[in-house]
Amino acid sequence: MTWTTTTVTIRTKKKLKWDVQKFLDGLWISLSAAVNLFLNDMVTNQRLSFDIDWSPSLSLVEMSYDDLPVEAKKSYEAVKNLSKEDFVYYS
Numbered sequence: 060m061t062w063t064t065t066t067v068t069i070r071t072k073k074k075l076k077w078d079v080q081k082f083l084d085g086l087w088i089s090l091s092a093a094v095n096l097f098l099n100d101m102v103t104n105q106r107l108s109f110d111i112d113w114s115p116s117l118s119l120v121e122m123s124y125d126d127l128p129v130e131a132k133k134s135y136e137a138v139k140n141l142s143k144e145d146f147v148y149y150s
Contacts (some may be wrong), residue, residue: 067094 076090083093100108127135 079093080090083090088096097108124132124135
């Protein structure tokens with residue numbers, strides 16, 4: 060089976076990219092190869108290969124309108140009265 064490739068573009072800080080490339084150069088691995096290793100590992104193991112410590116004070120389910128950040132309230136206010144007729148559907 061022949062696999063086609065695609066291009067993935069990411070944004071990161073210049074220093075982080077530089078530091079990662081220096082590290083990978085020592086391992087004789089390109090940044091592209093390292094990203095592919097990471098992506099393949101994620102698909103194979105169905106998990107991230109590192110822990111993420113994310114402990115928000117409230118889950119989205121527990122949040123009330125009053126708990127929302129100001130920008131989220133503005134977004135909600137802008138769309139709360141829209142009906143399905145306000146949307147354009149493409150077929």
